[in-house]
Amino acid sequence: MIPVTLGVTTLTFALIHLVPGDPVVAMLGDNAAPADIVGLRHAMGLDQPLGVQYLVFLSGLAQGDLGQSIPTHTPVAALIREHFPATLELAGTGLLAAIVIAFPLGIVAGANPGGAADLGAMGFAILGISIPHIYLGPLLMIVLSLDLGWLPLTGRGGLSHLVLPAITLGTALAAIVARMLRQSLAQVRGADYVRTARGKGLSETAAIMRHGLRNALTPVVTLLGLEAGSLLAGSVVTEMIFSWPGLGRLMINAISARDYPLVEGCVLVYALTYVTVNMATDLVYGLIDPRIRLS
C-alpha cells in the first residue's frame, strides 16, 4: 500500500510538473508582463529546483496541505473536502444501481442459459455496454425529466436528484457485471456441489441461489474492483452532464481556469481513492471465498 501510494503521488507530481508547457504562462496568457510571470512563478514555488518542489509537495501532503487555488486563494484541501462527499455519494449510488440492475438480469440469464429470459437480459447487456454515458445521460434527462417530469433535471439534493445520475453511471457497469454473472453462474450450475444440493431435495431456485450464487460471485467481485476505475471515470462525465457539485466538475472547471494546484489536488485524490478501492476489493475476497482468507 505505501509504495503504491508513494508511486501514485510521485506520478501525479510528475504529471503536473514535468509535462512540457509553462503553467504560469498558460495561466497569465501570452501577453503577460514578464514581472507578473516571475512574480507568480515565485509565489507558486516554481522557481525552485524540481527536487525541492517535490519535497515541499510531499511535506505539504503529509500535513494535509495541497496548496492554494490560484484564482480564489482558497486552500485546495478545503475545496476538495467540500466536493468529495458528493462524488462518493454519486459513485456509491452508481455502484448500487449497477448491482441492482445486474444481479436480477445475471441470475435470470445464468439460471437458464439459452432461454428467452437469457436472450432478453443479454440483449439489454449488449445495449448497456454500447450506449455511452455522454449520450445516455442527456437521453434520460429528456425522457424522464423534461418529457415526463418525474425527476429533477440537474444538481444535488434529495434522493430524487440521485436517480438519473446513478443510472447513467451504473448502466455500463451493470451490463458488464450481468454478463460476467451469467457466465459464472452458468458454469457453477453444473458443479458437483450444486448437483448434491439438488439431490438433497432442494428446489432448483434454492440450489442455485444458496449454493451456486455464492461461488459464482468471486469473479464478479474481481470485476467490480477492476471496474472501480471506470466508475470514477464515468463519474467525471456524469457530474458534468448533471451539474453535480463533485470532484469531477471541480477538476474540469479547474482545468478550464488553468488552476494547476487544484487540478493536481483533484487528480491526487482520485488516484488515492482508486488505490484504496483496489485494496478493499482484495479484502472482500476473503469474505466471500474462505479459501483466500488473509493469514
Add this chain to the structure above:
Amino acid sequence: MKLPRGNPSLLIGGTIVAMLAVAAIAGPVICGSDPLAIDLGSVLAPPGPGHPLGCDALGRDVLARLLWGARISLGVSTAVVAMTLTIGAIVGGVAALAGGWIDGVMMRAVDIVLAFPGFLLAIAIAAILGPDLRDLVIALVAMGWTGYARLVRGEVLSLREREYVSAARALGARPSRLLFAHLLPGLAGPIAVQATFGVGGIIVAEAALSFLGVGVRPPLPSWGNMIDAGRAFILVAPRVTTAPGVAIGISVLGFNLLGDGLAQVIGRRE
C-alpha cells in the same frame, strides 16, 4: 480462411466495422458538404434536401460532421491502439525475455501506472499538453499501454516454455529472433482480440475527453464534442445529439462483437 459459420458475432461485428471504415474513408468525399461551413440561415434546420440529418446550432451539416467525426474518432482510436500495442509489446516482451531485475523494475513501473485510474491520467495529460490531436493521442496512449504490456509478458512467459521455442533456443537463436520469429506469431491471436476490444474502448474514451473539452476541440468535429454542443438544444433538436450518440453506440457494439467473434475463432483453434 473459412467463413465464420456459427459465429454470428464475427459476421455482424465484422460487417459493422467494415461499414464504419468505408463511412470514415469514403463518407466525407461522397457527402461533399463542408463540416465547418457555418450557415446562420439554417440553424437547427430539420432534415431536408442537402442536409439529410439536418443542421446543428451553427447551421453546420450534421451528416458531414458525423462522417468527418468518424474519420477523426476511428483514426485516433486506430492510431492509439497501434501505438499502445507496440509499446506494450516491447515493454512486455523485453521484461519477459530479460527476466531478473529488468523484469522487476519494468513491471513495478507498469504497476504504478496501473494503480492510477487511466481515464484520469488521460484527462490530466490531455489538459496539460494542449489542444492538438497529437496531444490527445499521447494522452490516450499513456492510459492504454500497460494492459498490453501485462498481456504480452504473460503470453511470452507461457509461450517460452513451448517445445518449438526451446528447439529454436537450442539451435542458438538470439533473443530478438526468438521474440520476432517465434513468439510474436503465437501472440498475434490474443493481441488481436485485446486490440479489437481496445478500439471500442478508445472510441468511448476519446468521445468522453472531447465531451469534457480536453479532447478534439471545436470547430473540428468529433462525436464527443458534437454531443456536448448539441446537449443545450436537446429539447428543440434531439437529432443533433442522437446522431453522434448512436454512431458511438454502433461503433462500440461493432468492435465488441468483432472481438467476441475473434475470441471464439482463437478458442476453437487451440
